[in-house]
Amino acid sequence: MESQLFSGYLLVTDMDGTLLGADKSISPDNLAAIERFTAQGGRFTLATGRIASSVRRYAEQLPLGAPAILCNGAMIYDFASGETVWERMLPVSDAEGIIQRMLSLYPQIGVEIYPKGWDVPFFRNENEVTQRHERMEKFRRRADSAPAEPWIKVLFAWEPARLDAITPHLQELTGSAEVEWIRSDDKYLELLAKDSTKGHALEALTRRLGMDPAKSIAMGDHLNDLEMIRRAGVGVAVANAHPELRAAAGHHAKHHEEHAVADVIEWLEQRIRSGM
Known part of the structure; x- marks a missing residue:
């Protein structure tokens, strides 16, 4: 028809x-x-x-x-x-280890954690890119810290050229964790559970x-x-x-x-x- x-x-x-x-x-x-x-x-x-x-x-x-x-x-x-x-939830212990390794090597990188059930991210580490993201999305921050679990994803935010330089080292940062790396934007690199x-x-x-x-x-x-x-x-x-x-x-x-x-x-x- x-x-x-x-x-x-x-x-x-x-x-x-x-x-x-x-x-x-x-x-x-x-x-x-x-x-x-x-x-x-x-x-x-x-x-x-x-x-x-x-x-x-x-x-x-x-x-x-x-x-x-x-x-x-x-x-x-x-x-x-x-x-x-x-x-598909991200293994928090694996994610926390990756965040720590990332920040030890790149202390200026922005880190946004997205806990399950939250309508805004938790800003773990801030830079100009995370601040622009917050303004664009009009996020209303929560006062509490990110819960221990579960997390949906972690977003790493930085200028495109800096993220380009990190990309070849992702396996080193990942270690034995079974996760997915997704480049969702020139300015965003995201960490998710495997097969997500x-x-x-x-x-x-x-x-x-x-x-x-x-x-x-x-x-x-x-x-x-x-x-x-x-x-x-x-x-x-x-x-x-x-x-x-x-x-x-x-x-x-x-x-x-x-x-x-x-x-x-x-x-x-x-x-x-x-x-x-």
């Missing part, structure tokens, strides 16, 4: 640098296309490095038809019910929804989207994406400032109609 053109399809998009413009808003073109996609049977959701409190104002604007992937894949959260439906990527979470989400993984379309722009792009039925890189992501993608979309999500929905519609 025409009204169910997108039935069986799951569209998952990154937020910053993909769905959102530089002003951190959802364009009317993107919103209209998403509403058309869901009205015609598609299921739409988000996959982001952000925590729930940072995503909620966007979730309220969008016709989410599935739980959202948060914290770069450490959590799947259902905004409709207000419940976490899947999660957007790609692992996408697989868990399609299983939960009982959907065909081949009909999942995932969009992104940075290296934290790489596993999701690889594991989706169709991985899409926006025009402003990291070169490694563009190389891995099966389809290339417009720049995030040119309504990239609307562009992908239009492409998918043409693909379905042509019987591909």
Whole structure:
């Protein structure tokens, strides 16, 4: 039926640098296309490095038809019910050892700890990048210290060139800990539990929804989207994406400032109609 053109399809998009413009808003073109996609049977959701409190104002604007992937894949959260439906917590003893090694070598690096159940991070070590992050997200600080456990992730923040210099030494910093390192932005390097990527979470989400993984379309722009792009039925890189992501993608979309999500929905519609 025409009204169910997108039935069986799951569209998952990154937020910053993909769905959102530089002003951190959802364009009317993107919103209209998403509403058309869901009205015609598609299921739409988000996959982001952000925590729930940072995503909620966007979730309220969008016709989410599935739980959202948060914290770069450490959590799947259902905004409709207000419940976490899947999660992978970071081993705190391992994370604490890595933080101590990181700070002993790079005392100026910013460290943000994200405890489970908190709607803001705990700022363990601050610099200009963490201060800009706090202002951008409008975090309201808590007075208490970070709990011993559990933690969702640790974010290390520094200028891009300094993080570039650290990257070759990550194995040395990690030691025997089984964790994931994710470069979520030029300024952010994140530590998560092993198998906590957007790609692992996408697989868990399609299983939960009982959907065909081949009909999942995932969009992104940075290296934290790489596993999701690889594991989706169709991985899409926006025009402003990291070169490694563009190389891995099966389809290339417009720049995030040119309504990239609307562009992908239009492409998918043409693909379905042509019987591909």
